[in-house]
Amino acid sequence: MEIIKKMSEYGHEQIVFVRDETVNLRAIIAVHSTVLGPALGGTRFWDYATEDDALFDVLRLSKGMTLKNAAAGLKLGGGKAVIIGDPKKLKTKELLLAYGEFINSLGGRFYTAEDVNINASDMAVLSETTNYVTGTPAVSGNPSPFTARGIYLAMKAGASVKFGSDSLRGKTVVVQGLGSVGYALCEHLYREGAALKVYDLNPAVVEKAVRELNATAIPAEELLTTACDIFAPCAMGAVLNTGNVKSLQCGIVAGAANNVLLDAATGDALEQKGVLYLPDYIINAGGVINCGMEIVEGIYDADTVSAKVAGIYETTLKIIALAKEKRIGTYQAACPLLLTLIFYSKFSTG
Ligand code: NAI
Secondary structure, eight states: OOOHHHHHHTTTTTEEEEEEGGTTEEEEEEEEEOSSSSSEEEEEOOOOOOHHHHHHHHHHHHHHHHHHHHHTTTTOOEEEEESSSOOHHHHHHHHHHHHHHHHHTTTSSEEEOBBBBBBBHHHHHHHTTTTTTOOOOTTTOHHHHHHHHHHHHHHHHHHHHTSSOOOTTOOEEEEEESSHHHHHHHHHHHHTTEEEEOOOOHHHHHHHHHHHHEEEEEEETTTTTTTOSSEEOOOOOOOOOOTTTGGGGOOOOOOOTOOOBSHHHHHHHHHHHTTTEEEEEEHHHHHHHHHHHHHHHHSOOHHHHHHHHHHHHHHHHHHHHHHHHHTTOHHSSHHHHHHHHHHHHHHHHO
């Protein structure tokens, strides 16, 4: 693979390949941009089928973090890391400590936080070998509840435009992935009286949602074909493509997963179908707002974070309005403005 060519295609500054066989560590750290500040992004532990799959994921995720952090008004750039392998077999304290040393060697160009299969207690372990971690239990902690609340508020904003009211009572929401964010999102929706239809690879969490949140379990193959008001992808990215968008029967797509759309053509296909897409990096920013405060302000205050997360409702409305005014897709509405902001900042700060 021509990696530098890929870097220039996505606009990356730096890719670091990491290996320590003594602890079975193989990872890729991608620093997309440090124009606005040090790059912040989670570390994902995932058993990728191939190294190319891991690279594809980390390139897309880290670019998304540049946009997300800028959209959230944080003086932070974007990055992301993936640790390759099955976390159930490979995640050990030794591996995390070794990984922390590699992060440390970047000298603060990259800060990391939780992502899929990496939790707040793993952050505490990393903090033994590097200071460049956030989301540790001792400070800002698990970002997922903030992420879930932001998505819930964005859904309400989307519903106000799409359905004429921001109440989600009686609305049917299909949720893919009941992890830290997906389950917390379901709790918000349940409290408001929405009907939940859910699927997760892990049957135990599905059973829990059925038991505690009156959810209906659906099989994987019905996720994209079930009639509903909102489809919420809260597992992995690239869930929607131009092919499967045709089968969707929802009014809104809004979820936690980063890079929900495989490509821009998928965004256009949703637009043509009349499905309102709420851009992932706008609506799932609650987590970075939480973790980012620790880095940017040097202090942590949950009330300030909550107030900023509440702003996701208004931001979502602005994106929808801008898309309507410019006659472009919502997936296009935020991006050019953010890129302008990032490049303006580059020139204004020298
Ligand atoms: P998690 O690891 O706690 O949960 C992921 C869940 O998805 C697990 O229950 C897993 O079994 C399930 N899953 C994986 N593949 C699946 C599939 N194909 N179909 C159905 N279920 C599947 O992860 P978390 O933290 O809840 O994150 C979920 C998504 O949201 C990820 O894409 C993550 O990058 C994104 N995100 C998370 C943030 C956070 O604050 N945790 C912030 C912003 C984005």
